[in-house]
Amino acid sequence: MDWIRKRLGLSAPGWLPFWVIFPALLVIAAIQLYPTLYTIILSLQQIEPGTGQFVFVGSRNFERLFGSIAFTRSLVHTAIFLLGYVAITLGASFAIALLLRQRLRLTPLxxxxxxxxxxxxxxxxxxxxxxxxxxxxxxxxxxxxNPALFGEPNGISILTSVPPNQLSPRVPLPPAPALLFLIVASTWKILPFTTLLILGALQTVSPEVQESAKIDGASNWQLLLRIILPLIKPMLAVTLFYLLLGGINGVGMVFSLTGGGPGTSTEVISYLLYSIGFSKLDFGLAGALSVFIAVLNFGLIALTLKLSAAYEEQ
Amino acid sequence: MKNNKQLRSWVFNGVLIGICFVVFFPILSTLLLSIKEPEDVRRNPPILLPCDTESRAIDLRHCRFSLDGYSRVLLLRPNPNSFFGQSVTGRLFTQYLPNTLFYATFAALITTLLAGLAAYGLSRFRFQGRRLLLTSLLALSGVPLLTMLLALYQMNVRMRQLIPGYEERLFMVVVYVGFELPFAIWVVKGFFDTIPVELEEAAKIDGASPLSALVRIVAPLAAPGLVSIFLLTYVNVWNEFIANYLLLGRSELRGAMYGIYEYISQSLSAYNALAAACILVILPVIVIFLFTRQAFFRSMLEGAIKG
Incomplete structure (x- = not known):
């Protein structure tokens, strides 16, 4: 009997599973795990001005980072961006998904x-x-x-106008029009994806449930708020985390739309990482900021995994 | 009652057409800008349709279009050796798009191959640490490239110094593969899980080895899934900018997205050329998407449901 098992290669797989999985894991380790560890080490070092050598400085990079105006400022920018980005995207994609759920003849188009x-x-x-x-x-x-809409213009375009009367350099409020424009453009780009995710979730809500709720006398609003929303909550949570992750790390659009400007008014933390690490070449400080962003990312991912595990158990 | 239903459908259609128009407007206006004449590009106040005459705001018989923007991107120069007597000298076509083609093709091919093998192992065999491995892959598939760029940059610089004949293009491909793999493995494993094991067992009883069962039975059945992960990876790499820009030291190695960024950072006033470059760069992925959209939706939703 043993030779049949061996031939099947199922119960006694030997080294085969290892060899098919190993190449992929090797590449992932080289490109994702090693850099993560390296960044952590980098964040504890600094280039010594005289020798150009990296020396261990403990938590000094983090102290420098958390004490800097640029960091606090970019955190506020990121928070404003995320708030607008997440709220508009979730609201708009939920509304569009509800419309697309009405199976019209042209819906696929x-x-x-x-x-x-x-x-x-x-x-x-x-x-x-x-x-x-x-x-x-x-x-x-x-x-x-138009001065009637946006007050006295102090620039010829939102790409050049600097927001007047901000609270302080650390707390750049009210936000510049360019930052709000960045929110709109980013929302436009991500809206299709989130709409489709929510539409997929809406289609799993069984028609029977909705019918019986209607028979019990539920209004459309009650149906939406009491039945549909709770049922698609897991997918809304996934979408929310996806948006937060993308919003924190997305930097390509900042590059091409505003370049962080005017001034520093659209410098979000991902762009700050670029300007510290790749244009000011302060590797230690950029390492500390990388670690900070990575911790945010892993926190969000861990939370998503935990939530989806909790939903699977239900 | 029937009338009411019909009215509802009209309203819904109307609203959806409106939404489609709003969503499409930025692309449409870019397309129009790309075919405007230089004089219409520099109009203040700006106009959407270059169709106005002295008497009317829009007169469709008097629209003025030109390929000026495209010719600025292509930069045709007379060349007696070329078949058409002209050759393209614009850097977007001589450097950036070929580079992008290289990165996207090889990254997508290698990702699909490695993800297929790994997903087979994870889908068909039970071994210690499998659950942990799956969870780690799922976690990694959410990790963005951004925080790793600093280390990858140092890695590239170090290898350039140490290895003679070092090819940065290959490093770039490996970075993309390593970054796309965790998600790809999850998606492909999802596809493999839906293929019944009995088929392979039958083949193995007939004397096939597990690997040949994978190649001859599982892979053909999972072909739609493999194609869809290939396409998704291809488009992701095609569109990637930040790693491409920051990791590669020389601009002649960079891809099409850097080409667009270069236009912007030089702040040229030939906006029709920038618009034309945008259209040319997104055209391939839009065409791929329109012809294979089911494949896109498949792997996207597969990944999203898992994650």
């Missing part, structure tokens, strides 16, 4: 059309929205240059 922005890269999306507001010649530039 609508889905395909609405999905196109997702397939476009963030750099091109940023460029496309930048073209709307380039000084003087952008299609929306007369709108943003």
């Amino acid at each position: 609508y889905i395909t059309l609405i999905f196109v922005p997702w397939i476009i890269s963030d750099v091109v999306a940023g460029a496309v929205w930048r073209l709307f507001v380039v000084p003087d010649y952008g299609l929306f530039s007369p709108f943003f240059a």
